[in-house]
Amino acid sequence: MAAATIYLDYNATTPVRPVAADAVARALCLVGNPSSVHGFGRQARRRIEDAREAVADWLGAPAAGVIFTSGGTEANALALAGCGRSRVLVSAIEHPSVLNAVLPGRRRELIPVDGDGVVDLSALEALLADSDEPALVALMLANNETGVVQPVAAAAAIAHAHGALLHCDAVQAAGKLAIDVAALGADSLSLSAHKLGGPQGVGVLVLADPDAPLEPLLGGGGQERRRRSGTENLPGIAGFAAALEAVRDEAPMAVRLRELRDRLEGAIKRVAPDVIVFGAQAPRLPNTSCLALPGMTAQTAVMALDLAGIAISAGSACSSGKVAPSHVLTAMGAGPLAASAIRVSLGWASVDADVERFVEAFGGLVRQRADPGVASAMTLAKGRR
């Protein structure tokens, strides 16, 4: 069962940090709609505004620019649909919430990436130079599958030089990299709480300019300065702020995770020298490793690791319901190797022993690859689901 299983799928979701869980539990026991004028309502409102300040402070953005949403997907959808630009340029490796957001009447074009999974800035420049149409550029800060960090500040400078706006999906980077909205030059940026040890069901869209025009996705009571209606998810927002504070307090965490991740990659390369680490030549998030063991499909690897008590992912959780090659690895030119890619992602509760267990189980995979009979026996044993 899950309790005995080692969790190495932090890019899908994270266990809620104790301080955040505590903040959520306490806020769940509060009564009051933040829009009510009586004492209960005013107390709820104060909590939300405190959290807004905390998020703004953490991001180096004005508090009035912080819009609480139901998560990263809604934040991305709001940024893309609401920006009022008729042309939308998105990198080929964006999250599905950016890549597939329904944008009626808009023109969407893809910005290619190189073999390391880094966006091609000269291609962006050429696309923008191609037309005078008002554009929005969407570029993620770090990719959810490979962890490759994107040159957002440089892309923002190019975008602005051409009169375009830049939206940055920082969902996967938050909590692993320091983020400063002003330094990135992003006009808008999205975050999700559950990727950094906060609760599921809450995220933010941050506007660098709080007064920038934004057409709301959800109309109604006019909450969030008329940009996002609906009663605020107070417990979620309180948990988000608590998780961010924990992230701030543990700045050396990134160093520790990078050390663990590098040790993991070093060890598996010794066991299987032909293993491929995607994006290894590019700057990457400290916690993410996207690997392929040639000759073994991701499905087989994931199943075998699950039997060995290790939870990882064959791609991003959102698309893992379907057996389709990853659009990210395909855009990087990975070819048939993409079918072997697995994602290992560490997080705040990861310990040395988790890496040791993974390396040991990976050794089993390598032996299984050498003897296909073992593989089919294991597949048969896998009766569940």
Place this chain on the structure above:
Amino acid sequence: MSVGENGKGGGLRRPVYLDNQATTPADPRVVDAMLPYFTEHFGNPHSRSHAYGWQAEEAVELAREQVAAAIGGDPKGVVFTSGATESNNLAIKGVAQFHGARKNHIVTVVTEHKCVLESCRYLERQGFSVTYLPVRPSGLLNLAELEAALTERTVLVSVMAANNEIGVLQPIAEIGALCRSRGIFFHTDAAQAVGKIPLDVNAMNIDLLSISGHKIYGPKGIGALYVRRRPRIRLQAQVSGGEQERGYRAGTVATPLCVGLGEACRIAALEMPAEASRLGRLRDRLLAGLQAGVPDLRVNGDLERRLPGNLNVSFGYVEGEGLIAGITEVAVSSGSACTSAQVEPSYVLRAIGLDAELAYASLRMGLGRFTTEDEIDLAVAHIVAVVRRLREESPLWQMYREGIDLKSSQWAEH
């Protein structure tokens, strides 16, 4: 003052919370059900490669069944959203945008929640036409007027099950039958009604139904839209970009929130008969107490066809601002929570015929699962004392008492 305790513990809490139409405290049983899904069973329900994900998915699917059971629906028709505002946006814009090329007319009612009206106004800007039906002084719509408003271009009728301010219950079953016979989709915003009055999407011919977590002792940040599957209703996603929730709503489904909503639905459905009669008795006690203490009190909205826990009254000869400022021992609302930060008279009260002055001098009282008889008695004593004091200070009240008819008085110019 212990603002914030959620109904546990002894003694009389002050101020008394009588604003359960704005939001309800989470039931401790709901909180207990949710907590393990934050820390222990924390998986992403869309993770297909490990037990953490499967466990989360199982919890979400159980919650889906619990939500469906509360409205007599098929679990597969339940789409989880971030709340009733999103559900209403999705239902109205989603249906209109999907079918807009053929049918472009929507019928709704002037007393709907803001998010329904805003969704309709958005669609008007996109070229749709919308009929906003008036209501009678009781707050109920006229079915004949609704029928007369339907045309061959009508794609959707959206009428709330229970009003958030005056608690009146619209004739949902009759509207459902009418819409079905005319081949028009019927949406009902049931945020205030689910778990409080019997609802059955099949018996009532409801095609789309909006649910809120925090109005039924569940968590904030979660709701659902029921989308009928047979005959199938198709709609355009509003939060798009992923294939979660059958493509109607993208984004990671928040497992603990779904668990909370499911548990809230389960409890509400289970306890509804007993709780409805308990709340009805408390509401009658509240009204009788106020009527005994304050003459010339007006009840807003039909008293029979009404949520058991809702009361909305207006006090003539009292100034609205003084009323709200004076009532410190009871947390009540003078309008809906979403609009109460604005200093505008309630559009719902205006729609049932109140002038702005009287609308300002109104109180919405929402009784809930944790409201006790002692709290009702305290509320009565406090409100009566405040209204009496304000009237003592009011020259208009003195004149009325002396038999001067203000409406027919001729005032001299100074």
